[in-house]
Amino acid sequence: MDQLGSFKVLKQEGEARRGVLETAHGTVQTPVFMAVGTKATVKAMTPEELKDCGTQVVLGNTYHLHLRPGEKLIKKMGGLHKFMNWHGPILTDSGGFQVFSLSQLRTMSEEGVEFRSHLDGAKYFISPEKSMEIQMDLGSDIIMAFDECLKYPATEDEIQKSMDLTYRWLKRSKEAMTRQESLLFGIVQGGLSLKHRKYSLDQVTSVDLPGYALGGFSVGEPIELMHELVPQIAPLMPKNKPRYLMGVGTPLDLILAVDAGVDMFDCVMPTRVARNGTLYTWQGKVSIKRNEYKEDDSPLDPECDCYTCRTYSKAYLRHLFLSGEILGSRLNTIHNLHFYMALMRKSREAIEQGIWHSFKQMCVQRFAKQQTT
Amino acid sequence: MDQLGSFKVLKQEGEARRGVLETAHGTVQTPVFMAVGTKATVKAMTPEELKDCGTQVVLGNTYHLHLRPGEKLIKKMGGLHKFMNWHGPILTDSGGFQVFSLSQLRTMSEEGVEFRSHLDGAKYFISPEKSMEIQMDLGSDIIMAFDECLKYPATEDEIQKSMDLTYRWLKRSKEAMTRQESLLFGIVQGGLSLKHRKYSLDQVTSVDLPGYALGGFSVGEPIELMHELVPQIAPLMPKNKPRYLMGVGTPLDLILAVDAGVDMFDCVMPTRVARNGTLYTWQGKVSIKRNEYKEDDSPLDPECDCYTCRTYSKAYLRHLFLSGEILGSRLNTIHNLHFYMALMRKSREAIEQGIWHSFKQMCVQRFAKQQTT
Numbered sequence: 241m242d243q244l245g246s247f248k249v250l251k252q253e254g255e256a257r258r259g260v261l262e263t264a265h266g267t268v269q270t271p272v273f274m275a276v277g278t279k280a281t282v283k284a285m286t287p288e289e290l291k292d293c294g295t296q297v298v299l300g301n302t303y304h305l306h307l308r309p310g311e312k313l314i315k316k317m318g319g320l321h322k323f324m325n326w327h328g329p330i331l332t333d334s335g336g337f338q339v340f341s342l343s344q345l346r347t348m349s350e351e352g353v354e355f356r357s358h359l360d361g362a363k364y365f366i367s368p369e370k371s372m373e374i375q376m377d378l379g380s381d382i383i384m385a386f387d388e389c390l391k392y393p394a395t396e397d398e399i400q401k402s403m404d405l406t407y408r409w410l411k412r413s414k415e416a417m418t419r420q421e422s423l424l425f426g427i428v429q430g431g432l433s434l435k436h437r438k439y440s441l442d443q444v445t446s447v448d449l450p451g452y453a454l455g456g457f458s459v460g461e462p463i464e465l466m467h468e469l470v471p472q473i474a475p476l477m478p479k480n481k482p483r484y485l486m487g488v489g490t491p492l493d494l495i496l497a498v499d500a501g502v503d504m505f506d507c508v509m510p511t512r513v514a515r516n517g518t519l520y521t522w523q524g525k526v527s528i529k530r531n532e533y534k535e536d537d538s539p540l541d542p543e544c545d546c547y548t549c550r551t552y553s554k555a556y557l558r559h560l561f562l563s564g565e566i567l568g569s570r571l572n573t574i575h576n577l578h579f580y581m582a583l584m585r586k587s588r589e590a591i592e593q594g595i596w597h598s599f600k601q602m603c604v605q606r607f608a609k610q611q612t613t
Numbered sequence: 614m615d616q617l618g619s620f621k622v623l624k625q626e627g628e629a630r631r632g633v634l635e636t637a638h639g640t641v642q643t644p645v646f647m648a649v650g651t652k653a654t655v656k657a658m659t660p661e662e663l664k665d666c667g668t669q670v671v672l673g674n675t676y677h678l679h680l681r682p683g684e685k686l687i688k689k690m691g692g693l694h695k696f697m698n699w700h701g702p703i704l705t706d707s708g709g710f711q712v713f714s715l716s717q718l719r720t721m722s723e724e725g726v727e728f729r730s731h732l733d734g735a736k737y738f739i740s741p742e743k744s745m746e747i748q749m750d751l752g753s754d755i756i757m758a759f760d761e762c763l764k765y766p767a768t769e770d771e772i773q774k775s776m777d778l779t780y781r782w783l784k785r786s787k788e789a790m791t792r793q794e795s796l797l798f799g800i801v802q803g804g805l806s807l808k809h810r811k812y813s814l815d816q817v818t819s820v821d822l823p824g825y826a827l828g829g830f831s832v833g834e835p836i837e838l839m840h841e842l843v844p845q846i847a848p849l850m851p852k853n854k855p856r857y858l859m860g861v862g863t864p865l866d867l868i869l870a871v872d873a874g875v876d877m878f879d880c881v882m883p884t885r886v887a888r889n890g891t892l893y894t895w896q897g898k899v900s901i902k903r904n905e906y907k908e909d910d911s912p913l914d915p916e917c918d919c920y921t922c923r924t925y926s927k928a929y930l931r932h933l934f935l936s937g938e939i940l941g942s943r944l945n946t947i948h949n950l951h952f953y954m955a956l957m958r959k960s961r962e963a964i965e966q967g968i969w970h971s972f973k974q975m976c977v978q979r980f981a982k983q984q985t986t
Contacts, residue, residue: 280932284939309907309932317910317928325924534682537690551698555690559653559682566657566939 245423245450247482251591255475255501256600258591261451261482263329263381264421265321266296270482270503271587273494273580274299274331276511280314280324283511284566284573287326293546293574294581297329297382299506302374303338306364307357311377319379331382331506334371334413334427337389337455337487348388350405368409372416372424380422384453384486385413387427392460399431407443414447425451425484428473432465437473445478451504452477453484458507463493471500491520491583492607498587499600510580514572517561520579522606526554528572533558546578547571618796618823620855624964628848628874629973631964634824634855636702636754637794638694639669643855643876644960646867646953647672647704649884653687653697656884657939657946660699666919666947667954670702670755672879675747676711679737680730684750692752704755704879707744707786707800710762710828710860721761723778741782745789745797753795757826757859758786760800765832772804780816787820798824798857801846805838810846818851824877825850826857831880836866844873864893864956865980871960872973883953887945890934893952895979899927901945906931919951920944 242248242262251258259270274297275282275290282290282298290298300320305311317323320330339346343355343364352367366374371386387406390398410426417424426444430436437454444452454473457466470485474497477483484504485497494505510520519526521541526533528540536554548557548571560568583603590599615621615635624631632643647670648655648663655663655671663671673693678684690696693703712719716728716737725740739747744759760779763771783799790797799817803809810827817825827846830839843858847870850856857877858870867878883893892899894914899906901913909927921930921944933941956976963972 279936279938280929281936281938281940284943286940286943308936309928313908313928316908317926323926323929323932325929535686535689553690553696555682555686556653556696556698559696563652563654563681565652565654566942567654567659569939570657570659570943 244421247451247480249479251594253591253594253596254499255471256498256587256591256596257501257503258588259482259503261503263423265327265329265381268296268329269588271494271498271584272296272504273584274504274506275577276301276506276508277324277326278508279304279308280320282573282577283515284570285511285577287324289547289574290326290577291328293578294585295328295577297331297504298324298326300330300332300378300380301338302332302335302371302378303342303366305332305378306335306366306374307359307362311374315377315379321379329381330379332375332378332380332384333486334384334386335366335374336371336384336387339366340389340391350408352386368412369416372413376417376419376422382451383417383422383424385410385424385426387429387455389456389459390429390431392431392456394431399429399433399436403429403436403440403443406440410444410447414449423450425449425453425482427453427455427486428477429456431456432461432469434469434472437469438476441473441476449481451482451484453486453504454502455486457485458487458489463489466493467496470497470502474500474502477501490607491580492604494580494583495587495600495603495607499596505584510576511573514576515569517568517572519572520576522579524606528554528557528561530558540575541579544575544579544582546575548575548578617794620824620853622852624967626964626967626969627872628844629871629960629964629969630874630876631961632855632876634876636796638700638702638754641669641702642961644867644871644957645669645877646957647877647879648950649674649879649881650697650699651881652677652681653693655946655950656888657943658884658950660697662920662947663699663950664701666950667958668701668950670704671697671699673703673705673751673753674711675705675708675744675751676715676739678705678751679708679739679747680732680735684747688750688752694752702754703752705748705751705753705757706859707757707759708739708747709744709757709760712739713762713764723781725759741785742789745786749790749792749795755824756790756795756797758783758797758799760802760828762829762832763802763804765804765829765834767804772802772806772809776802776809776813776816779813783817783820787822796823798822798826798855800826800828800859801850802829804829805834805842807842807845810842811849814846814849822854824855824857826859826877827875828859830858831860831862836862839866840869843870843875847873847875850874863980864953865977867953867956868960868973868976868980872969878957883949884946887949888942890941890945892945893949895952897979901927901930901934903931913948914952917948917952917955919948921948921951
């Protein structure tokens with residue numbers, strides 16, 4: 241294994257990169273989609289099923305795990321890997337996004353954020369130092385810096401202040417890092433103007449780190465603004481470091497961002513919409529409850545080789561969904577995660593083989609339609 | 614394979630029997646606990662996981678499947694086995710129990726029962742003939758006769774009338790059976806007096822069938838009445854036919870009934886209480902939410918070799934349960950079903966080895982305690 245945290249671009253076509261990142265729990269092949277395992281479980285899935293789907297990295301949420309069961313308990317149980325029986329790489333977010341979206345009665349200061357838990361109203365305080373401590377206690381392989389995640393829309397003045405605070409917090413985050421095995425990634429903010437993004441990028445990359453992320457997308461802005469901005473800012477990020485677009489997105493979003501040079505993704509979408517009966521297929525988006533599938537004994541996606549598609553009919557998936565059966569959530573989640581992982585695997589192969597451009601075109605053609613439905 | 618429907622008692626100790634039943638989808642080793650798969654799925658489980666747990670037979674509910682998705686649809690999809698991807702034996706109940714416990718605005722007649730669905734109020738009619746038709750459409754291996762399931766308590770007169778009706782319906786059920794591969798079982802009713810049970814037994818066994826069941830237990834009566842009556846009636850049932858105690862029960866109930874000569878069981882309990890965080894172990898019943906398991910990194914049951922016990926700590930199971938995670942329902946269900954199947958496997962082995970009596974004593978000692986908690 242190469243040195244911990246090393247990132248190599250093996251092949252590039254246009255801006256699209258095929259890379260390899262070394263973590264303390266194994267090598268990550270990029271572009272990669274990371275499965276979201278908010279509360280120490282990717283909803284409805286066992287670790288073995290995640291592997292079968294092609295999952296390389298699981299993401300844990302610092303905010304949720306801090307509140308319940310608490311990082312000290314997890315540390316005592318041997319760390320998050322052992323606790324949840326996932327022995328591949330784990331990335332944790334900083335808690336910032338959830339503090340700003342889920343918690344109540346927030347009080348911001350230079351020092352950090354005081355807030356009340358959405359579970360029971362209990363009072364908590366998270367600072368950059370506290371966020372690092374929690375993530376290190378969890379034993380995370382990739383730790384995200386504690387940043388302020390601004391609401392959309394925000395004023396010029398709010399954006400400027402927020403970027404500067406995020407920068408000061410980044411320096412404190414790095415300072416607080418004492419765990420060798422964990423890689424700290426910085427987060428570029430700056431809202432939806434290229435000017436601010438460049439400013440934040442300069443700030444964040446002035447701190448030497450093993451990876452950099454784009455935060456503050458997927459926060460309610462029109463998706464076209466992201467599609468426009470990511471190709472302008474991603475190529476400006478350090479070429480020899482992984483680039484992570486946080487919280488994104490649909491299959492189309494992923495393909496467009498890979499094309500812009502992004503290497504890493506995470507999103508609750510494939511797992512969340514699966515539980516609501518929405519399935520991504522190579523033929524388009526499927527709402528499994530629809531009457532047209534009532535007596536459809538064909539598999540969900542004839543181009544997919546996941547357990548769900550190999551084994552069950554659309555009629556059965558529809559029946560399970562309408563009956564509110566747990567197995568329905570399971571089979572749908574297996575398929576959607578498998579689809580996302582296959583999309584990334586095919587992207588990696590396309591870049592390796594020098595056929596990324598035509599692969600991308602095919603995907604855009606297929607997914608642009610479902611994006612709007 | 615022996616002839617379809619043949620039942621052989623391989624070994625007997627006291628009344629406890631070790632038997633083998635031949636069905637169109639394979640051989641069933643008895644005593645057997647059948648997993649309840651109400652709506653064409655054993656809740657939270659894949660068929661592969663059911664097999665791993667040692668499941669031999671899955672039970673489907675005629676009432677639920679008739680209402681949704683409908684047996685005609687399932688027949689069109691190739692039958693219940695193919696629809697749900699369970700290729701072992703399937704037993705279906707007659708719908709009687711649910712008609713009497715779940716449906717609304719019932720009108721009983723000699724012909725059958727008219728009722729309104731608990732789902733949408735739609736009007737349905739089930740007769741013995743209709744019940745047989747539904748179960749044959751499902752492609753069930755073991756079909757239960759359509760009987761009246763009396764509420765508890767009932768008057769002498771109600772019991773007498775009900776037994777006589779059940780007898781007439783049994784004859785009509787048999788008359789309506791046209792599917793060679795399906796085995797029809799008759800159901801002995803008669804409430805909680807031995808006199809009525811004997812009367813019903815005489816009626817029901819006057820019809821030659823491949824198996825007989827005891828119905829009308831687990832309907833709200835004090836459990837001691839069942840423990841008293843089953844050992845009096847079960848040994849009077851035909852010795853060369855499987856005996857099935859419907860809807861029962863706890864681990865203690867099963868052991869006592871095996872001791873009384875019962876061969877087959879089903880119950881929603883292990884799967885239902887699993888989802889509510891109650892787990893059966895060889896050391897007693899465990900309520901996983903309890904504070905004492907908060908930092909307990911030991912497995913749920915050190916005597917159990919199921920996936921859950923091999924892989925996870927009590928602390929993790931507690932966390933999943935308190936977080937309402939689907940994986941918690943899954944892991945708990947895997948354990949409870951595995952426990953029930955292991956209990957039956959060990960029972961079979963004990964009878965084979967001629968050590969049933971001491972095995973039973975050990976179980977009673979272990980389970981009598983948890984019965985009352």
